[in-house]
Amino acid sequence: MTEAELNRDYGKLFKPLQVILCGGINMGIKLFNQRILTMVVLFAVALIVAAVLTSLTRLKHNESKPSEAYGFVKLPSPDVIGRMSVEEAIQRRRSIRSYADKPLSLQDVSQLMWAAQGITDPARGFRAAPSAGATYPLEVYLVVGENGVTGLDEGLYRYDPYEHQLESILKGDLRSSLAEAALDQGWVREAPVNIVIAAVYERTTGRYGERGIRYVHMEVGHVGQNLYLQATARGLGMVVIGAFKDDQVQSLLKLPYEQKPLYIIPVGYPRS
Ligand SMILES: Cc1cc2nc3c(=O)[nH]c(=O)nc-3n(C[C@H](O)[C@H](O)[C@H](O)COP(=O)(O)O)c2cc1C
Numbered sequence: 210m211t212e213a214e215l216n217r218d219y220g221k222l223f224k225p226l227q228v229i230l231c232g233g234i235n236m237g238i239k240l241f242n243q244r245i246l247t248m249v250v251l252f253a254v255a256l257i258v259a260a261v262l263t264s265l266t267r268l269k270h271n272e273s274k275p276s277e278a279y280g281f282v283k284l285p286s287p288d289v290i291g292r293m294s295v296e297e298a299i300q301r302r303r304s305i306r307s308y309a310d311k312p313l314s315l316q317d318v319s320q321l322m323w324a325a326q327g328i329t330d331p332a333r334g335f336r337a338a339p340s341a342g343a344t345y346p347l348e349v350y351l352v353v354g355e356n357g358v359t360g361l362d363e364g365l366y367r368y369d370p371y372e373h374q375l376e377s378i379l380k381g382d383l384r385s386s387l388a389e390a391a392l393d394q395g396w397v398r399e400a401p402v403n404i405v406i407a408a409v410y411e412r413t414t415g416r417y418g419e420r421g422i423r424y425v426h427m428e429v430g431h432v433g434q435n436l437y438l439q440a441t442a443r444g445l446g447m448v449v450i451g452a453f454k455d456d457q458v459q460s461l462l463k464l465p466y467e468q469k470p471l472y473i474i475p476v477g478y479p480r481s
Contacts, residue, residue, distance in 0.1 A: 279377035282366070284315060284374055287320050292442065298441045304447070304449070305448060306395075306396040306475070307396070307480040308399055308479065308480055312358055313401055314360075318351065318402070321404065322349060322373070323337060323373070324337055325432050326338065326370045338431040338435050342417065346409050348409065349368040350404070350407065351366045351367075351368065352364075353366065357400075363382040364377060365377075365462055365463075384400070385398055387405075387458065387473065390453050391453040394452070400447075400476055401476070402477070403475050405473050406470070407464055407471065408471050410425055411467060413425050425471075429471045433472060440476060445477065447474050450474065453473055455469065
């Protein structure tokens, strides 16, 4: 047998093996690529679904984003074990209208925001204060005066319960104008901070009709009491204020049209 014939015979033997081997490797690579591709596609779909669900949840609560926003301030985690029993806080609670020249800490602000609207059951999204049908119609704002909070510039902030953070909305000390809108109640001007609670009635009336209006008013009462007890337990003083000019507060704070202010709450360390 010549060398040429030998090579031809080996060629006959190896060709099918070569085809099978190469085909197998090619298919393996394709399958591997397809797997990766499938995983990437699934991951992307999961991300899109998560993003859509988050926006839907926020949309459900009709969260209107303010037009001007300057960034976010992450709040420290709230303490869930305090120094005062709930009984003692109820006994001691009083409306306080005179404040020491002492700033609040970021931890004080964190506790107050959490007591008002913090998420206490993340699995179900339930909050510190009860809400008819968990419709959560209330928005919480913080008006910070000059040197009102250590580590926070003066201005208006909106509390974001989902991230437990403040969103900076307006710059500057708004307390004097807020006090004017509150029939010149001096404690609004003097307090280092004022909490403003506004309601989006449609979130609740959308489910309960006219009756939803009374539910919203009951809810703001719950939030007010949570704040009173939390403030007392931390040695802070506050007073809920219902007497103010709605339109003036709404335009001063540039609240979206559907948000109606219900309470202004000056808070500070009591003047001893
Ligand atoms: C709905 C509501 C509106 C209020 N509005 C004002 C107000 O505009 N200005 C004020 O100084 N106090 C206001 N208060 C506080 C009451 O005057 C105070 O709760 C009352 O005098 C009893 O005192 P106490 O809270 O220390 O028990 C209001 C309280 C409630 C419940």
